[in-house]
Amino acid sequence: MNIKLTIALVLTSGSLFAQTATNHDVKRINEVAENGTLAQKEALISELLTETKKSKDPNRLETISNYLYYLGRENSSDSLRNIVAKKYPKSQIARSQYITNVYYKQESAQAKEKSWKQLIKQWPIPKTEEIKIAYDYVLGDLTRTFANEGNKVKALEYLDQMNERFWRAQGYIPVANTFLQQGDTIAALPLIQKSIEDAEYYITLPKEQQDNRSGFAAVGYPGYVSQLADIYSKQGKHEDVLPLIERAIALAPNSASNFSSAYFKALQNAGRNLEALQQLELIYKKGTFTYKPNMKELYTALNGSDKGFDAYIARLDKDVVKSIQEHIGQYATSQALPDFELLNLKGEKVSLASLKGKVLVLDFWATWCQPCIRSFPGMKAAQDLYLNDKDVQFLFINTWERDKNYKENVAKFISTNKYPFQVLYDDQKDPETGKVLAAKLGVNGIPAKFIVDKEGIIRYALTGSSSDIDYIKLEMKELIESVKQPKKS
Structure with a gap:
């Protein structure tokens, strides 16, 4: 599990290191935490603890709390957070503690809704450009709970309140999956389509406007497209699948291999068996061997029998090993x-x-x-x-x-x-x-x-x-x- 993107997003949101911290400050802390001696770390921890006695800025104190945690002083970090929450009841730390200790303790959707309303009353959603991920986390959970309880109206109502376009697919897709499990494809489809539209919005931004949010929004794009393609196939809308996937490949060529599974099915349904088999070859050479039965089916359809199939797979296996031998050099x-x-x-x-x-x-x-x-x-x-x-x-x-x-x-x-x-x-x-x-x-x-x-x-x-x-x-x-x-x- 790669955590670089997660960290980048958190940094962007300002919830890990408050914006009052300078780049120099962040760089210095990171350097000591990563490469400093034990003595250097202890000196820095002492410096930070001394600062907590002087600072009256809750954002700075939250930053220090995060630094202490990063430096391995979890108990000191937790203690400082408790002090700040009590002393500054309108602070982000107090809000976080409410979400953890009150909201997430609720089980039913009705109880969670009540806690949500109390949350935004006590800590109103900012009207500024500040990233509002903290609220979207809660909204995402609330919508999933309503969806799981079968309350589609409420789930959709709160989905419409998601704040961050780059993030809202994280609310849409789980609810869409729940609707699909409940047999409600009609309700699920618009949520998947919106997730695709949001991802495409960020993917097509000019390069100079792209940032960590763009990267995050694009991560799930192949999955959303493949899911929609699967729904279209089940509905018999085969003519809609190929344009959908080919557009996605054109917009995100670096992710082309992630569309291969859905692409092969669409090509096969369109009677383009050779191209379908070629897509499966790409999947196979990248190390996914689960489609071998499909490859045999396509191979047989193209050649009139399965004669020579084992030799064909053996050649592909040699290519796989050769590819591995070539790419392990990067490690x-x-x-x-x-x-x-x-x-x-x-x-x-x-x-x-x-x-x-x-x-x-x-x-x-x-x-x-x-x-x-x-x-x-x-x-x-x-x-x-x-x-x-x-x-x-x-x-x-x-x-x-x-x-x-x-x-x-x-x-x-x-x-x-x-x-x-x-x-x-x-x-x-x-x-x-x-x-x-x-x-x-x-x-x-x-x-x-x-x-x-x-x-x-x-x-x-x-x-x-x-x-x-x-x-x-x-x-x-x-x-x-x-x-x-x-x-x-």
Whole structure:
């Protein structure tokens, strides 16, 4: 799960670092937090705590609270937030605490609606150009609750109150999905269409006008288009599908591969079997093998029989492996793996020293990270390839957990899913830097994987993962086998 875009949006909204903080201030704090020694961090924390006793600006105090959290002083951050909320009841911190402690404690739509009305009465929605994401988060939840309870009128009423055009698809699409599950396609369609229109508005802005909001709005665009194409197909409106997808590809050519699944179906329905098969080839070569039955169907239709299909797939497999061999170069790096000593699920210490002489596959993950979880069947398949290879060790390093009882949750998750993984808890801070292993390695998104050679040198580092089991297995094999070879000088 990549968090760079999320951070960028939060920064844009001003809810992480208040606008009173200068760029220099932000840069200085970030530098110390990322690369400072423990002594430098403690000095900065002391400076910030001293400032809290003088400042009477709730926005600045919120900024300091966020800095303290970023620097690992969660308790001090929480304490400061509580003080500010009590002393400045109209502040953004007080608003946030109301949303967390009052609004989200409600269960029914009616109770949430009452809390929403109290929220905007006590903290009116600004009429300025200030980004109003905090209110849209709540509106999104409120609309979903009404939709889940079957109150379509109320759900649509509150959807119309969404403030931010770049964000409102996050409210529209979940409600549209609920309507679809309830069999109400007529109500769902306009919401999906509006989501597409909003994304296209930002995608087509002149480059100089595009910002983080544009990037965020465009992220879901392929999914919205594919969903609408699927609805049109089910309605028998095949003539509407191709123009929809071809327009999307023209507007977002860099995302063309994300439309391939919907595009192949539209081409097949239009009787353009060769082009449909070509789209599936693109999907296959990118590591998604689930459409192999469809490929066989199209291949047979084009050739009159399935003779030669296995050889055709074998050629594609060679292309896939070649593509993997070519693209893993972008993951190449060369840095020493920092020393570590972490606890496993049994409470036993596992150190880097104890793994000396092995090729290591480090997979940083968290129980809440869906891309991490989706990659696990593939990672298990990759690990199974090396079960009898004593020179290769997979380590699944649990990091960034949010719950206090994370160890119990992690153990339960691994046990329930019967994953034969060596799991380590990344919760031991380095006494010199105050960083956990993920931070020392510069991890800024998970899943993050590192392939380490027998000398303890990280040879490959990659963030994100496919969810296709066979592709992950192939990619991991190529990475591991590459690392097994002596490094060229």
